[in-house]
Amino acid sequence: MSLGRFKDLCIDxxxxxxxxxxxxxxxxxTAPADNPEVLVGDRPEKTIWINRVPEPRTVKQRVHLDVHTSAIEDLVRAGATVLSPISERQHWAVLADPEGGEFCGFVREKVPEYRLMELAVDSADPEAQARWWAGVVGGEVGHEPGKPWYWLENVPGLPFRYWVFNPVPEPKTVKNRIHWDITAPDLDAVLTAGATLLRPKDDEIGWHVCADPEGNEFCVFLPAAVEDSDGEA
Incomplete structure (x- = not known):
């Protein structure tokens, strides 16, 4: 039984x-007229909060998005820059958004209306990360023999198909510019599972900021009834 449910994404x-x-x-x-700094779709889980932060991007993003596209040129016309093109050894292109954040483009004959394909997270131990997050939000751990990456699929509420954990040699050094939020009925259960509380809910924020076992930030939203019954949660 999972401890929580995927809620949405945030991009700094x-x-x-x-x-x-x-x-x-x-x-x-699309961005609602009354809130131009949030993107919404036909399900609440497709929401992406666009958060202004003072610090600039300084290192390769440890969390990035993979997107469906009919042509890499379409991404370039939208404002992306190609960092590594599609090749015989790499069937996707690595691009940068207007602020330099990396993402990957996958060319498809048929492109869905909602074009977020998967969420990719750099990891020191991809299998451990995939299994930990499966315990938190549910889903099934996938792995292809002989390949170094692991993924989650069939995650309840997840608005894209895969949540991938890729092996990298470098450690995490700065706050991720992309993170995810979850809803959970019990913060203590998430912490007991191995999360770290970075910042509890206070007068400025209505959620709890946590980190997973490899330090990736995520936010936990508790039901109003739980928050009201425990002001220090």
Missing amino acids: VASPSVMTSFWGRLLGL
Whole structure:
């Protein structure tokens, strides 16, 4: 039994207007007129919050998005820059968004209206990460023999098919510019499972900021009834 449920995604940016427009075009999402710094789709789980932060991007993103596209040129016209093109050894292109954040483009004959294909997370131990997150949000752990990466699929509420954990040699050094939120009935259960509480809910934020076993930030939203019954949760 899982401890929580996937809620939505958040992207830290320097220029919300530019990045909201860019990611909206790429993913097939729209920004409401009354809140131009959030992208929404036909399900709440497709929501992506575009958060302004003062710090610039300084290192390769440890969390990135993979997107469906009919042509890499379409991504370039939307404002992306190609860092590594499709080749015989690599069937996807590595690109950068207008602020330099990496993402990958996968060319498809038929492109869905919602074009977020998967969430990819750099990991020191991909199998351990995949299994830990399966325990938190559910889903099945997938692995192809002889390949170094692991993934989650069939995660309840997940609005894209795969959540992938890729092996990398470098350790995490800075706060991720892309993170995810979950809803959970019990914060203590998430912490007991191995999460670290980085910042509890306070007068400025209505959620709890946590980190997974490899330090990836995520936010936990508790039901209102739970929060009201325990003001220190």
